[in-house]
Amino acid sequence: MATVHRWTGLEARALRLALRMSVRSFACHLGVGIRTISKWEKLLASTEPRQDTQAILDTALARADSAAHDRFDAFLSGQIVPLAGLHSGGPLAWEYESWSDDLDRAAVCLSRQDFTFAERLVRRWLGRFELSGLDDKGVYLYARSTALLGDLQRDQGAVLGPLSVQQSYASARWLFDRLGTPRRVAQLDLSLAVIAEMSGRLESAAQQYQSLAGDERLSRRDRARAQLWVGTALSKSGSHGHASRVMVAATKEFEDLEEPEDWSVAHQKLALAHRGAGDLPRALHFIGIARSTAASDTPMxxxxxxxxxxxxxxxDPATRDDGLNILDKAARMACQFGLSHQLASIEDIRAKEKSA
Structure with missing residues (x-):
């Protein structure tokens, strides 16, 4: 296990890098000021922390796991370079791997609506490097991070404003286009169409979905999703019969692709289209299928x-009270997990019910 007889800024910086922390998080971890860490990083071996801080660094190193100790030894022995100028250049080999792993973890957290931890994992990398200093691999990871941040903002309902999902998706799309990855660009086009629908721009969303439903840049599954969302936009605009026909075609495609989660979601959308058309028996039939076959049990x-x-x-007046009770439960869950867009939808349904 690595030990340090006398800490300088050089060893302190090696420890920060080994722990995979930013300057700010390392300062919080040690309980010292950010300016102190910045001074160590600038002066390296020509500065020494105070005696009490030496002990704090000893403790931080002792509590680090074995992998961090290995990285610390490698930094000090010169096996991993450079120690200076890291943030003005690209990531090191182990940082690429950690970045990719964190994005996979963030995606899992997002699927469980653990927004706080997902955002922490994504932002730690977005704030770590200058985009101008990244190579293509780094830019790709940066674009993935930005797209994931957009997914997080979408699920939280942050649709409008300069720090909204629209901005994140547009930035990620620009980066993937710069890298020449057409499938990723098309996926972001699909995500931007979803945001158009969430923002109430139904005609624009339907047109974008229709175009993407036949876009060969997308996978067959994504094209089927675009087709389903054409139906969703049509249903929201009042074209329930046309919407149902489009959704049925998408449902068959999901069945052929053996995609049970999408198949279940399609039945949920079909149920709402039939409700809009006033066919409550079929609406209840399809929502029953969706609820009994849902492949995902996430809060969302x-x-x-x-x-x-x-x-x-x-x-139906006969089941109105049951409907209100179910909406109350859904609203409580939406509040619990910070699903503001879903909560707004529930409130809109309640408001329309009161005014009816």
Whole structure:
């Protein structure tokens, strides 16, 4: 295990890098000021921390795991270089791997609606390097990070404003286009169409979905999703019959692709289209299929399913109270997990019910 007889800024910086922390997080970890860390980073071996800080660094090193000790030894022995100018250049080999791993972890956290940890994992890398200093691999990871940040903002309902999902998706799209990755660009086009729909621009969203449903840059599954969302936009604009026909075609495509989660979501969308058309028996039939076959049990999907179910039950005076109770439960879950867009949808349904 590595030991340090006398700490200088050089060893302190090696420890920070070994722990994979930013200057700010390392300062918090040690309980010292950011300016102190910056001074060590600038002066390296020509400066020594104070005696009490030496002990703090000893403790931080002792508590580090074995992998961090290995990285610390490698930094000091020169096996990993450079120690200076890291942030003005690109990531080191182990940082590429850690960055990619963190993005995979962030995607899992996002699927579980653990927004706080997902955002922490994404932003630690977005704030670590200057984009201008990254090579193509680094730019690709930066673009993935930005797109994931957009997914997080979308699920939290941050649709409008300069720090919204629209900006994140547009930035990620520009980076993937710069890298010449057409499938990623098309996926971001699809995500931007979703945001258009969430923002109430239904005609624009339907047109974008229609174009992407036949876009060969996308996978067959993504094209089927675009087709399903054409139906969603049509249903929201009142074209329920046309919407149902489009959705049925997408549902068959998901069945052929053996995509049970998308297949279940398609039945949920079909149920709402039939509710809009006033065919409550078929609406209840399809929402029953969606609820019994849902492949995902995430809070987001539970809220969406229960919101759809409650909305359908509200349409019949005989089941109105049941519908209100289900919407109340969905609203509580939406609040618990910070699903503000879903909560706004529930409030809109309640408001329309009161005014009816």
């Amino acid at each position: 999907q539970r809220v969406r399913l229960e919101t759809a179910h409650g909305h359908i039950l509200l349409s």
